[in-house]
Every structure is written in C-alpha cells, then in structure tokens.
Amino acid sequence: TPSTSQNLPSTVRTESGSYCIQLLSQGRGFPLYVPGPRMNLPAEYRRNGIAIGDVGRVTEDGIFDFFFNIYLSPENPINANVPEDFVPLASYDPIDIFQEDIDPGNYVSTPSVQHEMNPDFVFNSFESTGAVLALPHGGRLEKLGNLGTMRKYAAENAESWYKYVNGTRGRELPNGSLYLVTGWEKAKSWGMASFRDVVIPQNEFWRLCFIPITDADTDYKYRWQAGPARYKYADPPPVDGTPLNQTTFIHAFTISLCEGIWGKLFGDVEVSELTDSTLSKSGQGFVPYSSQSSSWSWSLSLFGGSSNSGVKHCTGQDPVILSDVSPIPKVCHERS
Template sequence: MDDTFSESEVYCNQLMRRRRGFPLYVPGPPENLSAEYRRHGVAIGDVGSITPEGIFDFCFNIYLPADHPINDNDVPENFQPLMPYASKDLTSLAYAPGNSALTSSVQKLDLSPFAEFPGGNFVFNCGAPQGAVLALPHGSYLKKLKNLELVREYVATHAESWYKHINGARGRGLQNGSLYLVTGCEKAYSWGMASFYSTNNEFQLEFRATPRADSSIRYQWGGIHGCRDPSQHKSYDPSPKRNIPLNQTTFIHGLSISLGIGIWGKLFGKVGIREIVESRLGSANGNGNMSLAPGSSLFSWALGLPWGGGSIGGKSCAGENGNVVLSDFPPVVKIFHPAEIINDYLLRKIPNATVVMSHDDDWRDILADDPSTGFPVQSVSELLRKIDDEFSITIKDG
C-alpha cells in the first residue's frame, strides 16, 4: 500500500488481520435510516454491502417481517423472514475498557500499568510503513451467531432475488461477491481510530482522556510534543450522561455471497467472476492455481492493479470463455474483502454452482498478522493454497 490509498482502505485492510472480523471505518448508523435502526445499528441478519468509505450499507434484515419499521416494506419480491435464532446459538464476549486492536507495526505503551479506563491515556508507538489503531476506552461487546446451517440454506434459496432487488430497485450496482449477510457484530460506546502511511521510521500517537464539565471523561486524539503525526484519525465519545445507545459497530462477521456465473450473466449481462490477466498479474490455469507477478500482493490483486492504486476494475479480459461473455468492469474505488477472492476461486473450481458463499471465519486465521499462526499471507496464491489445505468445499444440491 502507499499514500494513494484512502484512509478507509488503509484502516480496513490493515485491521482485518487482527482476527476480530471485518473492520468498519464508519461504525455509526447512517442518518438516513429509520430511528429504530439508528438506535441499534448493524444487527445479525442485516443484508447489505461495504461501501468504499467503510460504511455498512444496510438494505434489509432477514429476521424481520417486511412491514417492520426497519425493513419498511423495501424488501425483495416474495420476501419471507427466517425464523428467529435461539439465544443459546449466540457467542457473547465483552472486551474490557481500555482494550485496543492494533496492527503489528503499532505497539501500545503501558505508561501507567494501574490506570483505570475510561480515565487513563492510550499511547502508541507507530512504525513505518503503514498501520492502524482502534482504541476502545469503554471496551466493546461481541455477539456472533454460532449455528449457520439454517442461514446458509436460506441464502442459497434467496440470493438471486436479493441481488435482483439490490441491483435493480435499490440501484446499488454491486459486483458479484459484494453482497454481505451479517452473522455477528462487535459494538462499542466510544472509540478512537487512526490509520497511517508514513516513510518515517517511528512516531507516537496519544488518545487522551480529558474531563468534561459534567464530570465525565472525554477521549480525543492529541499530538505528542515535538513529534510529527502523519496519521489520519477520528473519534467518537459522547457523554455517558446522555444515555447513549450501543450502536457503534467496529467489526462485523458474516457471509459474502456470489451467484453462479450463468445466473449472474442472465440477470446482469456481464461476467460475475474477476479474471486474472496474464500480462498484468501472472497466470491462471484451469485448475484455479494462480501465480502472481513479482512484487504484486494479495491486496493489489484484489484492487485490480499489479501494485498500488485504489480502484478495482478497468479492462479485465475480452472475448468468450466457454459460454460466459467477459466484459469490462468500470473502475470503482473499493475496500478489499478477502471472501470475494475466495468466492471467485470457488466459482472457477465449480463453474456450475448456483450460489457460492464464504464466511469471514474462513480467512480470519489465514490472514492473521500474528506470530503464533506463522508468517502472514502476502499473495493470492498463498491464500488459495491455504484455503485448499485447511478447508473442504461443501456442495449441496437443490
């Protein structure tokens, strides 16, 4: 990555390696949604997509009836909600106040080992060339669905109508694989986010606690005296006296959904699978094994460029491949999601599939930037090799 990437791209691409799900750069619910949705924010069962700004773009919830205020009768044709999940099928986890999610290029300095949060300061040492920080003064709360079998069956039955509705009536123009169903989310009352690309060897960031007039604590980013700060940062920390809702979603977990090549072509008239062009990125053979040009990375492949840059698409491949007509994708700035690569790979291996889906848990540990899991994956070929080695593909008829 380089300084041509947006702050949302740097933040999301960096923090997805922390094994906490997919990070959202805009945790709060959009103001144009209903008051009821804004009270709770992203929820299990939400269907939508992730925008270039790092927002979850909500369309409808599969557990709510069509006329519920959150769905507002704006649902796919013949929509029928899925039966509610049982509370015993949820994983619940609380992260303590003062928790943080950091990339390997960032170290949290424990200047006051007995400091209580909220109230203590966060100080981070940041190293080149890039990184990201999420500071959680009040901690956070994770709820995640454990039983996904009914959800997968429901997705397989209805994915086509979802894409028709979202790309048709809702006009989102999603690429194949960009549709997302939330099966878990981590929420916080307050947060501080920072991302950076820097040629400096090292600098420091501080997320400071300062008293408010109402005797509560407020957190804000502040520079350290004499230290250049090349980061982009923002924060959210309303006064607890306001009885704030728990609606700030820092990470989501879910299924990325793709339609089969033939179905996608029938609906939208263009290929639903991104082709790797040999002259640009290496080669791909009929078995789905991919090799990349030297220097190209997992992220740059997903962004449609041999290295650097911040858009996906452009000219991919022309002509016919079997009974699929390949066409250009318009350049669109896009945050990379690993499951889209996995889904495309599965569509290559199983070209007659009608629906392909993969969960964030499928790539979470493989991409982890954690010494305990080995060296982090840096290329598409490494990712797909690990997917082949560690997972089996489940094919269901009907």
C-alpha cells in the same frame, strides 16, 4: 498529449482502505471505518445499528449500507423496503448466540504499533505504516453460533437478493459483494488512527496518543494527539444505558452467484468507470478511488478470493457460494 491513464497513479489509497486492510489482518472481524449507522435509515434501525441477519454491503468509504434484515417481517419499520416475495426466516434461538464483554482499555493494532506499558492509550511506531483502534469504554461482541439455517436460507434467496439490490435499489454491485451479517462488535466510544508512508529517521520512533481530557458534563472524553496519522473518534453517549449502535467490526457471509446465473440476470456486458479500468489492474489490495464495481476486490483477495471485482467461479452444481469474511475456509452450498 499523454493519455488520461498515463497521468493517473496505478492505485489510489483511501483512508478507509488503508485502515481496513491493516486491521483486517488481525483476525478480529471486518473493520468498519464508519461505525455509526447511516442517518437516512429508519430511527428504529439507527437506535441499535447493525444486527445479526442484516443484508448489505460495505462501501469504499467503510460504511455498512443496510438493505433489510432476514429475521424481520416486511411490516417492521426497519424493513422499509424488501425484495419481492420476501418471507422472513424464523428467528434464531438465543442459546445459539455467543456473547462476550470487551474490557475498557482494549485496543487492536497492527504489529507496527506498540502500546506503552501505562494505563493510557500511548503507542509508539518505528515503522512508516500502521493502524490502531482504541476502545476506552470497552465494547461487546455477539456472534451467531448456529449458521446452518441461515446458510441454507441465503443460498435459496441469493438470486432474488441480487435482483433486488441491483434492480430496485440500483446499487450495481459486482458478484460477491453482498453480505449477510452473522455477528458484530460494538463500542460506546472509540478512537481510530491509521498512517502510511511516514518518514521516520533511522533508529527513531514517533508517538501516537489517545488521551483523556476533562469535561465538566461527561467527566472524561478522549482525544488524539497524533502527529502525521489520520484519525477520528466518537465519545460515549451522555446517558448511561443508551443502546450500542457503533459497530467497529462485523462478521458476515459473502454471497456469490455462479457466473452462468449472474450472466442471465445482468448480462455479460461490463461497464466500468474511468477509474475502474485504470486503477484496479494492479490487484495490490487498495480501493479504487470512485469505483463501486471494484470496491470489494481488496478485501476478498486477502482470503484467497478473486482480485477481479470479487467474482468467484462455481460449477452448475454450486449456483451459490457463501464465504465468511473472516479468515476461515470457504463453504460451498449445493442447491437442487
């Protein structure tokens, strides 16, 4: 009888993994496959969604899993649960926030997806793999420019944060998969599509359309006419002025502990699910099917990080490493 591992594919390519990997290479930030906040979070958080200073992870489903915000007090409803001895960081100066409005009709796509020269979202592809995010009503970008204080605070508290997330919150995160948000891009409405292994006859292409349909209540809504692509969308809020809470991209630090400190906190025994041991060996940048312990290896590898569950090496002089999830050089912070 063949073993279970022989019957399994070497990699399992999820919808979220396919979409995120492809748009990540466009340098706009880390794409979220599920832009909206989780419904089990406090209403105060869901109103605006992801914020600068949020500490969390991104699941293999492309969802931002929020834990707490470093700028809010433990009494704030958003910080319903915080690490032991948590002391918030003093808020940043608004003058250090970079803001940019994103024009309606904006889109982000892989080079394999070509936009037709017309006012609608009509795309052509001659290739079998690609992804696109369409923003009919534009969006907004906010990034913190002064990161020094945040960087120091994260280095001082990283050990406590991992103990809280893996202990109190029971997430069992691997080293290097905790994130501190430094910026975000949000949109009122969006449409995302991704495709892979599409069979296209030679010298032909296929069309991907995100077009408006008339709606008596909201004027226009956009819907995909997408052929073989996997696609989803969100309509604008019915009331103009509703706060943005649909986060299409995040900018963030990844937080890693020195292996020595990690071993003292969580031991050296590695417990893996069946899919971890059989599906994550190839290191080809795909998300293992039900693996939390390997869920970040595919994103870190794109920036030269480890493909072994996100673990990074550091010396005793550098107990904490902070890295940006966007393609800029790694920054190490020394702590006495």
